[in-house]
Amino acid sequence: MTSTTKTAPPAELSVKRIRAWSALLGVLSAAVVLAVAEFFAVFISPASSPVLAVGSLVIDLAPSWLKDLTIALFGTNDKIVLLLCVGLLVLVLAVVIGLIEYARPSWGVILLVFVGVVATIAVTTRAQASASWPMPTVLGVVAGVLVLRLTMIRLRRWVSSAPAAPAATPAGTAAAARAASAQRSSATPNRVPAASRRDFLRIVGVTSIGAVLVGAGARVVNASASVVDAVRTALTLPAAAFPAPAIPAGASLDVAGISPIITPNADFYRIDTALVVPNIDADEWSLKITGMVENEIEITFAELLALPLVETAATLSCVSNVVGGDLVDNAMWLGYPIRELLARAKPLAGADMVLSRSIDGFTASTPIEALQEESRESILAVGMNGEPLPREHGFPVRMVVPGLYGYVSATKWVVEMQVTRFADATAYWTDRGWSAKGPVKVQSRIDVPASNASIEAGTLAVAGVAWAPNTGVTGVEVRVDSGTWEPAELATAISVDTWVQWVYEWEATSGNHIIEVRATDADGTTQSGDPVPVVPDGAEGWHRIGVQVS
Structure with missing residues (x-):
């Protein structure tokens, strides 16, 4: 009796699968660029990271209106949003690089190098940059180019050794059966395509794992922050020679x-x-x-x-x-x-x-x-x-x-x-485009109730804070539904440099109401109700909220 070894048929690579692999290789090469750059940035300066440098360059180049819009929409989360946008841009560029490199060899590499040049410019233009700062980005791009070329060579080898997907034929016809039989009978042994496939998957897997490990190693960058935090935590500040007066x-x-x-x-x-x-x-x-x-x-x-x-x-x-x-x-x-x-x-x-x-x-x-x-x-x-x-x-x-x-x-x-x-x-x-001197304008804000709150009729505390640093707040007034301005009760200010709390007791009646507030500083300046945008020297206007009383 003679034993036979069955082998799996060679994998068929459709155009869609080839494009998917090409895009993945582009993403892998970008991951290698970032991992290697972050790794070497640990030893030069965390701020020499290309991602951080590009993000900082975007901050510098972004027009004021865009910065204002970002702050207005996302507040103190603006930097997280920026990093996410930079990450999304890197992902899109990586996919494009992979697709181009497979379709038109070397053009994807050229695009990757161009992106690396832009990142290098961003790094070298940082205020504290030294001559060594471009090195992490350059080394990262070199590594990314090598990975892109080597993985694409193996992908093409796999594609050239694997049979193409059969053309669609009418199901259930004798012609379809004969075509399938002919294809099976004419198929060559799949040792070469199987070896090509294994070679490709091996280098992709090893490179992916390496990028993850190197990228994880680059988290040592955060160790410097931990050291600074440890020093800061252990620091004992001297007592003030001139302590502030006790808070009233x-x-x-x-x-x-x-x-x-x-x-x-x-x-x-x-x-x-x-x-x-x-x-x-x-x-x-x-x-x-x-x-x-x-x-x-x-x-x-x-x-x-x-x-x-x-x-x-x-x-x-x-x-x-x-x-x-x-x-x-x-x-x-x-x-x-x-x-x-x-x-x-x-x-x-x-x-x-x-x-x-x-x-x-x-x-x-x-x-x-x-x-x-x-x-x-x-x-x-x-x-x-x-x-x-x-x-x-x-x-x-x-x-x-x-x-x-x-x-x-x-x-x-x-x-x-x-x-x-x-x-x-x-x-x-x-x-x-902002003004040169920037004195703070007298301002006030309603903290409670919240805007669009639903409340019950009766006595309601309308309260918030007002500020006019270096001048001081002398009065706060509240009005409801464009009625008469009524004085609010002021808490005792710590000093003229701090904000002051205020409260107004309002007899709320059922219905929808608009509440407004304005403050007056020690110089006699009362907030204007005319809306003024933040550019170029700070916003003006009365804070206004709506509430529903049942």
Whole structure:
């Protein structure tokens, strides 16, 4: 008796399957590019990652209206949305590269190299980039090109050795039976196509696993953040030489749902241009004061902590905050007065602006008079609500300037302050059409009830917060259904630099109602009801909500 070994028939590769494999190989090559680039970025700089660099370049190049729209739609999740969009773009390009490379060999490689050049440009144009920063992207592209070429060669070998899918014939006919029989009888042994298939699947599998492992290894990038967080957590800040006065007993109203008088760090809004939070070693941080000064100064973190620090409460607001928006919060800050450092540097006559610079390249133009005023507690902050600054809020040092929008004053991760003139220098956002000085406008917001809430008739607490930093709020008024403006009760403000809670007791009657609020500051300026967009110097208008009373 003679034994025979049965072999499976060779796999048939339809046009659809070939395209699917081609697209997958494009995605695999892109994954290799990113994995290799991320791996080498661990040893050069996490910020040299091509994904992060491209995302940062998109932030820089995006028009102001698009940034405003993104912030309005997604708030502090804007960076997550941007990364998702960049990821989707990479996926689409990868699929296109794979399809083109199979249909027109070498053109997919050319497109991949072109994308790599764009990513390299993005990396090299980052503010803190060094000569070594392009290396991860270049090495990643080289690896991606090799994977794309090698896998495509094996895919073509498999395709050329496998029989094509049989043409469609009428089912149940004698001709169809004869055609199928002829095909089976003429089929060549499938050892070659089987070997080609195994060779192709082997290299795809090994490369995929390798990309995943290398990409996972690149998560060591996060270890640097963990180290910074560990150092930050272990850091004990010195006690304030000049502590803030105790928060008045009447500063907080007993109204459910109203914004707390002090915003917890985890809830404090975050708007900046950093796609990845900088990881700064506090022991290596220093701040330079340069430009139009008699004495240039450089101060380290240890030297800053050794100075007599002040504690102050201050409300910060983003210029992109719409009327009734939540891009405004209040915290207790610990730091050193900027005016004292400027006094040591001795600005020259004619200087009217300080151009502060972040380690990630962001700049802000602050009127020098705002930093020198005795009545305004402008500080280099090292602490926030009793602990070292969180990384996302500027660790180890940031600027806090009451009364100015953040885009002209609240530089995080600050490393330089250049004394100059508005006529000689511009900053990140002023280059994009925003006003140069950015004083905060008096604003108010309704926290409770929520907009479009359904409530029961009776006495209802309408409450919220109002702010006019460095000036102070002296009054808040509420009106219902365009009626008479009625005064609200103000809580006791911590200081003129912080927001103040307010409440109005409203006798709600059944029906649909519109509630509006407006505030007046210590200078006698009352909010205008005329709507003004956020560009170029902040929104204006009355916060208005609708409620249904049953």
